[in-house]
Amino acid sequence: MKPRANLAWSLLGALLAVLLAAIWVAPLLWALSTALRPEHETVSAVFRWLPQDWTVEAFARVLAAGNVGRWLFNSALVALLVTVATIALSVMAAYAFSQLRFRGRQLLFGLAMLAFLVPFEALLVPLFRMMNQLRLIDSYAGIVLPQVVAPVVIYVFKGFFDAIPAEFREAAVMDGAGPLRILWNVYLPLAGNIVWAMAIVTFIAAWNNFLWPFIIVTSSDMMTIPLGLTQTYDAFGVRYAQLMAAALIGALPVALAYVLFQRRVTHGFLAATGLKG
Incomplete structure (x- = not known):
């Protein structure tokens, strides 16, 4: 009975x-x-899963209606800059909180983690005023800078660095390595999968971000793809084929990025949770 029961549960799980x-x-x-x-x-009024007349006209109209190529470039550049800056700052902050000993370390880490409790929407007005004072409205820097602080990424890296045996760092110190060299040559190679996982997640979040570009961007040439596609919606009115085509065009790059790096993302999250892949 037991093998049959196991088989039944396996089939149920598969279904x-x-x-x-x-x-x-x-x-x-x-x-x-x-x-x-x-x-x-x-x-x-007749429901059909498949079209009767197949056509790519909706995609052609979307690509012709707005500056989609420019918007895709903006999204790619912004997402790449946000990803690189976020990972670099988060890794260095996590290493400092985990391995370095300095006055106020626990207090600073606690303050950083308190950012979890503050919704980004609550920071829109002060962030916009700050960007305005810095004259960064409608610029790449204005879009990127407010997105590079990610407490969750710091927390993930710190948890991994805490689990690395202290002997690794002590051996590097005895060899005369400084903090940055230890981070680069010892800790980063061990955290390679987590770096990739956090980078892909950050890239996708930055690509899909609509609210902050909507606030900070004032010209069509600086729009990212989620923001730019809303302009094509206004031009189309209620045209469902073109709305779906626009959504698919905007989602395709991040879907491809996840598919290409899926294994690294999976291994990274397994490493971050202490499990073996």
């Missing part, structure tokens, strides 16, 4: 996994199906 996967992928397939049909089919 549940397939069901959850179907529920997750169904909206994506519907979005793609909608984007590949003529506009008159999107408002048809």
Whole structure:
């Protein structure tokens, strides 16, 4: 009875996994199906999963309606700058909080973690005033700088650095290495998977960020893709095929990034939680 019971539970788990996967992928397939049909089919009273007349007209109209190439470039540049700056600052901060001993260390770490309790929306007005005083409105620096502080990334790196045996650092100190060299040559190689995981998550978050670019950007040439696509929505009105096409164009780069680095992201989160992949 026991082998049969185990087989039954395995089959049940597999069926549940397939069901959850179907529920997750169904909206994506519907979005793609909608984007590949003529506009008159999107408002048809007859429900069909697949288009009767396949067409890429919606994608062509989206690409022709706005400066999509410029918006994609802006998003890629902003997301890359945010990712590099966030990872660099978070790694150095986490190393200092974890391995260095200085007065006020625990207090500073506690203050950094208190940022978890402050929603970004509450900081919009002071951040905008600060960027205005620095004359960074409608600039790459104005978009990037307020996004580079990530307490959760600091917390993840600190937790990993805390788990590294102290003998590693002591041996490097005996060899005459300074803090930056120890971080670069000892701790970063050990945290490689976590760096990749946090970088991909940060990149995706920066790419998808709509609220802050909406506040700080004033010209079409500086818009990121989530913000720029809202301009095409206004031009189209209620045209569901083109709305879905625009959403897919905006989501495709981050989806590809996750697919390409999925293994590193998985290994990074396993390492961060103390599990073995």
